[in-house]
Amino acid sequence: MEQRPATSDDVMRKRDLEFLLDCVSNAKCCAVVGLSNMGKSRLLRSLVTQAGANALATKAESAYLFVYIDFNLMLDASEQAFYELVLRSILAELEQRVVDAGLLDEVSQAYAAVTHPVNSFAASLGFVEGMMALSTGLDARLVLLCDEFDEPFETLDDRVFLNLRALRDRYPQAVSYVVATGRRLRTMRQEHGAAEFAELFAHNIRFLHPLERHDAIRFLNELTG
Numbered sequence: 001m002e003q004r005p006a007t008s009d010d011v012m013r014k015r016d017l018e019f020l021l022d023c024v025s026n027a028k029c030c031a032v033v034g035l036s037n038m039g040k041s042r043l044l045r046s047l048v049t050q051a052g053a054n055a056l057a058t059k060a061e062s063a064y065l066f067v068y069i070d071f072n073l074m075l076d077a078s079e080q081a082f083y084e085l086v087l088r089s090i091l092a093e094l095e096q097r098v099v100d101a102g103l104l105d106e107v108s109q110a111y112a113a114v115t116h117p118v119n120s121f122a123a124s125l126g127f128v129e130g131m132m133a134l135s136t137g138l139d140a141r142l143v144l145l146c147d148e149f150d151e152p153f154e155t156l157d158d159r160v161f162l163n164l165r166a167l168r169d170r171y172p173q174a175v176s177y178v179v180a181t182g183r184r185l186r187t188m189r190q191e192h193g194a195a196e197f198a199e200l201f202a203h204n205i206r207f208l209h210p211l212e213r214h215d216a217i218r219f220l221n222e223l224t225g
Helices: 014-025 040-046 050-057 079-094 101-115 122-137 150-155 158-170 192-199 213-224
Strands: 030-033 064-070 141-147 175-181 205-207
Touching: 014 030, 014 040, 014 175, 014 205, 030 040, 040 064, 040 141, 040 175, 064 079, 079 101, 079 122, 079 158, 101 122, 122 158, 122 175, 150 175, 158 175, 158 192
Parallel strands: 030 175, 030 205, 064 141, 141 175
Antiparallel strands: none
């Protein structure tokens, strides 16, 4: 049987997805907040499916590079591990696209600087340089889908989030963040850098509610399928 092309109707939590798509298409950052096992991860992953891409295509003509990042995969609870996972995830997506070879080389060099730093500042510098190269050289808006973001936000050095905020402020049309957490960021931490970062999401928060009836039935059918 011929497979039917995916559409936006093929994804669960369509209204939640449309909220995220509206934010992304308007170059905004946004946050998804919900209890564990409410479907935050599935919602973020739906942005990188063909259905999500089709839905976005109806809202804007610009190109996007969605990068899903599961922060449970951090090698340890450190700043270096944070930068390593982000750049590793970006490189994995870049390798699936036709991108400028020079840009891919720049990001690869930045990743090497993070994984094998020559001094205490090299990892941070490598990450920033890699992100700047992407912001100026990628022919698409980079959208980082940050899942399981609670622990890194609560534990990492405050400077990490100040750097993320500075990158967003410098390249507002080139970089967007979508984060998924169990609580609002501003209630989790109030230090300067964390507060500056949390401010990016203050007006674009989506609280996940239980599934609507048709989604719940579909989910049960998938489980018993």
